[in-house]
Amino acid sequence: LVGYMAPIPPEDAEALIKQGYDPAFDRIGVDGIEYFLNNELAGKRGSQLREVDVAGATIRQLEQVDPVPGQNVRLTIDVELQKAAEDALRNELTLLNSTYKKVVSQQGVIVAMNPQNGQILAMVSYPGYDNSKFARNIDVNYYEQVVSDPLKPLINNAIRSLYPPGSTWKLITASGALQENVISPNSVLDDPGRLVVENKYAPNDPAASQTFVCWKRDGHGLINMIGAIANSCNVYFYQVGGGNPDVPKVTLREGGLGIEDLFRYATAYGIGTELGVELPSENRGRMPDRTWKRVLYGENWSTGDTYNAALGQGYVNVTPLQLVSMAATVANGGTLYQPTIIDSFLDPEGKVVQPFTPHVLRNVNIDNLTGTLKLLLVEDMIMKGPDSLDCICESDSPYYNGVRCNPATYRNTVDLSVNQDGSDIRDYQVFIPQNYTFNAQMCTPLRFNDKYRPAFVSGSNIDIVRQGMRAAVTVGTATKANLPYVEVAGKTGTAQYCDNIANGLGLCKFGSWPAHAWFIAFAPYKNPEIVIAGFIYNGVEGSTWALPMVRQTLEAYYRLKNARAGIAPPPAADSIPLPATPVPTSTPTGG
Structure with missing residues (x-):
């Protein structure tokens, strides 16, 4: 860091x-x-x-x-919270490995953020390295040790490494499905535990069909959007993501959300673009689509690809920072902030010369669209191609236009109407992060699409997603995150994967894939002030292994907050009774 x-x-x-x-x-x-x-x-x-x-x-x-x-710089990192998060992660890895009596994982990430301004309160990438060894003269032996370590402690996995997000991704799929009227929040779909997709070329051959299963083998039965988020129902999200021809069109839009719209909503939440944190080598993440697969693999996109993408599996990959930023956007009601670790710049005497100012990267909430819109650089590129700021402001680009290269005054236009008929032309601007390097290599017609319509989500639909996250903690897959002194909302994630490491160890077995563990949470539910994302590489299961360390970090946050305010520490969570109330099958009114 x-x-x-x-x-x-x-x-x-x-x-x-x-x-x-x-x-x-x-x-x-x-x-x-x-x-x-x-x-x-x-x-x-x-x-x-x-x-x-x-x-x-x-x-x-x-x-x-x-x-x-x-200048001196004051960081947003809370040193005590950082220490608590690192301890929680270390302890969870120790417990995981001792439980299985073997080395299951030695890697993990915890990122905590203020959702109201994008300030990063803690960022732990484990294992790390001791930078005091490099304070004056580099310890050559230590340097060679960390460079040769197969766990790569020099890499900040919070921003540089990509992982499938698993069921935490369902928040994006839910946002798009609700906004595009794929399904109403009160409509229920049946989850019998599996969804069988017939081969269109051999519809009468069961052996040619493909089966997509729910984590709950006997299924969740009839379930609505809030219940599906709370219980992380795979079959529900397969259907809203990629459709189900057996469900009437009056209940479920034909084809579901589809990969094109899923791409739009994922992009709106910051997937596939640099978020601009003040650290080197931030990874953009990957939200695939038909063109991406055709160019890279020479294959057509399939319904199964859409089902997998709707659940944050398959080709979808994100950084932990992108995931916590997405969760923060949901938590605060629809504003994607630039994540930052800079609180202020100070002169040698310690006087603040440049205070922190929150920067909005993207308006996601359609109810907040007043004046000039804020869109992402990648959206500008998709819509404008050679006329995008990323192309005209790169001196090596054949499209260079110095007159328009002031990011502070750069403006462009976008048609927000559904029919793209020019009926809703709006001005927009993009925010340029500090030290951003324009990249002429992006100036390619591959992504140029003047009919691309940026995605937005209504406040009411974002609130349904938030209600699902709250229900996950009160009655769903994340009840172990329930705390007696603050309302917590969260989402578990168990992401199957098969990378080079797992394949080399012989872990990639069909029907029994290895899995990463995720958990994201925010609190308080009604006026959130902290969002935390926890990740354990090969962590088996999200609610069992990622959730406890996020809860411990959240407890540390409130313990520190109370201590600094001179208030008695909150009670421990160990004695909290877990509610057994069934998940609602209709949308609750209010928060």
């Missing part, structure tokens, strides 16, 4: 000398915030130009450039 300093490498020397660095004496940031804000933290050297005699004595001073001291 913080990174470390190191001598200037030879390959960077020429460029840095032009910036005033001296490779013989100066050190630069190599990773983390030290790298990202290297110029701001370093300041600038001063210089003197003097005329001297043969003995080296100064005759006169010709020129002097005063040094510019570097």
Whole structure:
């Protein structure tokens, strides 16, 4: 997270000398915030130009450039909460491995965020490394140890690594399905435990069909949207995601949400784009579609692909940071903020010279669309192609247009009407994160689509998703996250996967795939002030292994909050009775 300093490498020397660095004496940031804000933290050297005699004595001073001291930066990270989150993650991994009496996992992530402004309160990527070993002179032996470690502790998995999100993704599918009127919130679908898809070329051959199962083998029966979120019903979300020809069209839209609309809503929540956190090498994540699969694999998209994508499986991959940002957007009612670890910049005397200002990346809530819209850079690229800001502002691009390259004043237009007939033309702008590097390689007609319509969700539909998350904690798959002193909402996720590591270990077995563990939660339910995402690589099951460490981090947050306010600590969660009330089959009124 913080990174470390190191001598200037030879390959960077020429460029840095032009910036005033001296490779013989100066050190630069190599990773983390030290790298990202290297110029701001370093300041600038001063210089003197003097005329001297043969003995080296100064005759006169010709020129002097005063040094510019570097700024200090105050981070948003709560050190005590960071420690509590790391302890919770370490302890959960220890318990997981001891329970199975073997090494099941040695990797995990916890990210905590303020959903009202995007400030990151804790970011733990385990295993990490001890940057104090690099404080002055790099410990060569230690460096070689971490570089050769197969767990790659130098990589911040919270922002750089991609994982299938599993059932936590159902929040995006639910948002799209409700907004596109795929299904009404009160309508129920049957979950008998499986959904069988016939092969259209051999409809009478059962052996050619494909079966998609629910985690609950005997199914959930008749269930509505809130119940499906609360109980994480796979078969329900298969149907709303990809359709079911056996369900009347009056109940379920033919074809379900479909991959095109799922792509739109995933993009609206920030999947497939850099969110702009002030750390290097942030991964964009991946939301696939028909074109992506055809180009990469030379294959057509199938209904099964849509079913998998609707559940955050298959080709869908995200970073933990993207997942916590998505959850924060749902929690706060529909505003996607730029995640940030910078609270303020300070001068050498400790005076704030640049306070933190929240930056809105995207308006997701359609009820909040007043004035100029905020859309994402990737949406601008999809709609405008060579006319997008990402193309015209890259000096190496053939589309370069310096006149329009001020991100603060850049404007474009989008048609929000369903029929794309020019009846609802709106101005929009995109926010450019600090140190963003424009990428001319994105200037390709592959994504250019002037009929693309950005997705928005109504406040009432976002609230239904929130109600489902609250029901998950009170009566669903996340009851172990229930706390007596604050209303918690959450969503479990168990994401099957098969990467190179699992395949090499022989874990990828059809019908018994290995799985990652996820849990996302926010609190308080009615006015959220913290969102937490927890992830354990190969963690078996979300509610069993990811949930407890998120709950412990949440408990630590309130314990610290009370202590700082001089209030008695909240009670422990161990004695909380778990409610046994059935999940409602109709949409509750109110929050």
